Amino acid sequence: MNLRLLKKALLRLGFWCLIGVLLLYAVFPFYYAIVTSLKPSSALFEVSYWIANPDFSNYAAVLSQASFLRAIGNSLVVALCVVTLALFLSLTAAYALGRVKFRGRGTVLMMVLGVSMFPQVAVLSGLFEVIRALGLYNTSWALILSYTIFTLPFTVWVLTTFMGQLPHELEEAAIMDGASPWVTLTRVLLPLLWPALVTTGLLAFIAAWNEFLFALTFTLTDTQRTVPVAIALISGGSPHELPWGLLMAASVVVTVPLVILVLIFQRRIVSGLTAGALKG
Amino acid sequence: MIKLKLDNVNKQLGGARILRDVSLEIAAGEFVVFVGPSGCGKSTLLRLIAGLDSICGGDLLIDGRRVNDLEPRERGVGMVFQSYALYPHMSVYDNISFGLKLAKTEKTSLRERVLKTAQILQLDKLLQRKPKELSGGQRQRVAMGRAMAREPDILLFDEPLSNLDASLRVQMRNEIARLHDRLGSTMIYVTHDQVEAMTLADKIVVLNGGRVEQVGSPRELYERPASRFVAGFLGSPRMNFLPVRLQTPGETSLVNTLVWGITALPFDSTNLAAGTHLSLGIRPEHLSLKAAEGTAGVVVTAVEYLGSETYVHLDTRLEEPLICRCEVSAGWKAGDRVELLPDIDNLHLFAADGTALKRHPHAIETLPDGVLLSPARASAL
Numbered sequence: 001m002n003l004r005l006l007k008k009a010l011l012r013l014g015f016w017c018l019i020g021v022l023l024l025y026a027v028f029p030f031y032y033a034i035v036t037s038l039k040p041s042s043a044l045f046e047v048s049y050w051i052a053n054p055d056f057s058n059y060a061a062v063l064s065q066a067s068f069l070r071a072i073g074n075s076l077v078v079a080l081c082v083v084t085l086a087l088f089l090s091l092t093a094a095y096a097l098g099r100v101k102f103r104g105r106g107t108v109l110m111m112v113l114g115v116s117m118f119p120q121v122a123v124l125s126g127l128f129e130v131i132r133a134l135g136l137y138n139t140s141w142a143l144i145l146s147y148t149i150f151t152l153p154f155t156v157w158v159l160t161t162f163m164g165q166l167p168h169e170l171e172e173a174a175i176m177d178g179a180s181p182w183v184t185l186t187r188v189l190l191p192l193l194w195p196a197l198v199t200t201g202l203l204a205f206i207a208a209w210n211e212f213l214f215a216l217t218f219t220l221t222d223t224q225r226t227v228p229v230a231i232a233l234i235s236g237g238s239p240h241e242l243p244w245g246l247l248m249a250a251s252v253v254v255t256v257p258l259v260i261l262v263l264i265f266q267r268r269i270v271s272g273l274t275a276g277a278l279k280g
Numbered sequence: 281m282i283k284l285k286l287d288n289v290n291k292q293l294g295g296a297r298i299l300r301d302v303s304l305e306i307a308a309g310e311f312v313v314f315v316g317p318s319g320c321g322k323s324t325l326l327r328l329i330a331g332l333d334s335i336c337g338g339d340l341l342i343d344g345r346r347v348n349d350l351e352p353r354e355r356g357v358g359m360v361f362q363s364y365a366l367y368p369h370m371s372v373y374d375n376i377s378f379g380l381k382l383a384k385t386e387k388t389s390l391r392e393r394v395l396k397t398a399q400i401l402q403l404d405k406l407l408q409r410k411p412k413e414l415s416g417g418q419r420q421r422v423a424m425g426r427a428m429a430r431e432p433d434i435l436l437f438d439e440p441l442s443n444l445d446a447s448l449r450v451q452m453r454n455e456i457a458r459l460h461d462r463l464g465s466t467m468i469y470v471t472h473d474q475v476e477a478m479t480l481a482d483k484i485v486v487l488n489g490g491r492v493e494q495v496g497s498p499r500e501l502y503e504r505p506a507s508r509f510v511a512g513f514l515g516s517p518r519m520n521f522l523p524v525r526l527q528t529p530g531e532t533s534l535v536n537t538l539v540w541g542i543t544a545l546p547f548d549s550t551n552l553a554a555g556t557h558l559s560l561g562i563r564p565e566h567l568s569l570k571a572a573e574g575t576a577g578v579v580v581t582a583v584e585y586l587g588s589e590t591y592v593h594l595d596t597r598l599e600e601p602l603i604c605r606c607e608v609s610a611g612w613k614a615g616d617r618v619e620l621l622p623d624i625d626n627l628h629l630f631a632a633d634g635t636a637l638k639r640h641p642h643a644i645e646t647l648p649d650g651v652l653l654s655p656a657r658a659s660a661l
């Protein structure tokens with residue numbers, strides 16, 4: 001009996017140790033970034049793990065830069081456009097792929113999956129040509145287009161899976177009620193897909209928000225840059241100085257909204273990722 | 281008046297023939313039940329009528345108009361699904377009014393119609409609830425309300441009661457019957473439950489392997505099944521089948537029954553050869569038992585007590601045991617030896633291909649001294 005209790009206690013201890021390690025691994029870099037951002041540059045290289053006397057000068061400096069604010073605005077516009085566009089396209093695609101039986105459906109799905117395997121670098125030069133040809137270079141549209149291309153395979157797959165799980169009879173009931181495919185999609189299926197839409201939309205948003213390579217390649221001027229590039233290009237007073245405090249403050253400013261978004265939608269995401277089935 | 285007519289309707293799905301040359305006429309206001317084992321095509325047939333599946337060959341006519349290529353909403357049919365398929369995010373009111381809204385019904389008459397439908401189905405107090413807040417029977421009623429709201433001429437039911445528990449099923453069955461009386465609309469109902477079929481139907485259509493086996497009133501089907509399949513499908517416990525051999529063909533057949541020796545039966549077997557294997561069908565309630573003396577008769581192997589009646593299983597040394605439905609007071613026990621007395625008016629004789637032999641109307645009169653011949657007398661014939 002005692003042995004069993006001991007075993008149970010040890011198991012629990014091990015479990016929490018593991019969680020501690022995971023937490024440390026995931027959260028510590030972010031935590032240290034916050035700590036650093038709250039130090040004046042003079043105290044930057046003193047190792048300390050606690051925030052002793054917070055100093056907000058870095059934040060003030062970052063937020064007073066017009067180009068940085070502009071970059072946040074650009075990022076927001078780009079990410080929101082990508083989410084809207086990707087969700088609309090993938091929802092309609094998922095309706096066809098998940099609901100309609102047609103020849104070559106499996107092939108299309110495999111192709112969509114295949115496309116998502118290309119590394120960004122592999123298509124970078126080709127995409128650059130395309131964007132030049134379309135006259136989109138150094139505009140937000142270049143980023144919206146390229147991010148949508150890379151987000152779509154994922155969103156299509158996820159939504160197709162969810163769509164496939166909705167009961168068939170629901171759609172047939174709508175048909176009997178005289179609903180067109182568009183009405184069926186928007187008024188019957190869409191309301192049931194909200195959790196899935198929130199999940200995929202959020203993931204698409206994060207991907208677009210954090211993207212660096214395309215943003216660096218397809219934009220040139222300060223007015224068009226997005227946040228990741230803007231942060232990378234923050235420079236100090238001299239070429240030999242990296243302004244860590246500023247960088248960390250900017251990173252925190254950029255990351256915190258994401259964390260908040262995820263926390264808000266956390267429950268939706270979980271229910272979206274697990275429960276797709278619904279009971280009539 | 282013929283409301284709906286199926287003319288040699290065929291359905292194929294990936295090479296498999298699901299329905300073969302189904303022809304059927306359904307009168308206005310009739311309650312028709314499609315019944316058959318799973319995979320017999322009954323649900324497919326319903327979906328063809330609804331317009332959810334397309335017809336591969338043949339014609340479907342509603343009010344004399346060919347509707348093969350019309351959309352479901354243009355056919356004037358409403359359907360109740362097995363899983364109800366209510367819109368989970370809409371209230372009862374919205375569920376019922378969805379079709380009306382899509383049909384661009386004017387607002388006041390829409391409200392009126394929804395309220396009227398709700399009243400018929402006793403849903404008045406539940407209109408603002410969501411489907412998840414309803415019980416099984418209430419959901420079932422909402423599903424019916426949704427199908428009824430657009431006032432279709434034909435209502436289709438796809439196994440609507442199979443998700444309910446037994447007592448609720450009986451209750452909903454009665455409600456559907458009452459609904460049919462009140463609305464007077466044509467109803468087509470698919471089920472595999474023969475009790476539902478027998479109690480609800482004006483006309484039963486028995487399907488087997490994509491073919492119509494027999495169409496008729498419940499009573500016709502039960503008392504005069506056209507085939508061994510129909511005979512075995514309707515009735516519980518099912519009809520007993522005894523392998524027999526035709527001794528002398530004729531308007532009255534002499535048949536060697538193994539259990540009763542050679543017996544004269546009122547069936548026309550003129551075009552069959554002597555020696556043909558036939559199968560004799562007897563329903564459990566058409567057998568009566570009498571205590572046998574000594575080692576005569578057959579042995580009771582088991583007795584099932586059901587309260588109102590008992591099922592007595594008998595070992596006849598044939599393929600399957602015979603089942604006899606007896607009164608409880610008879611008090612048979614396993615191990616008893618009994619003699620079997622069939623009710624000659626209610627026997628059925630089936631040819632090897634399963635079709636029922638035609639009953640000879642006057643055969644009984646030609647056999648004045650009883651229905652059974654002793655083996656000795658039969659051999660003298």
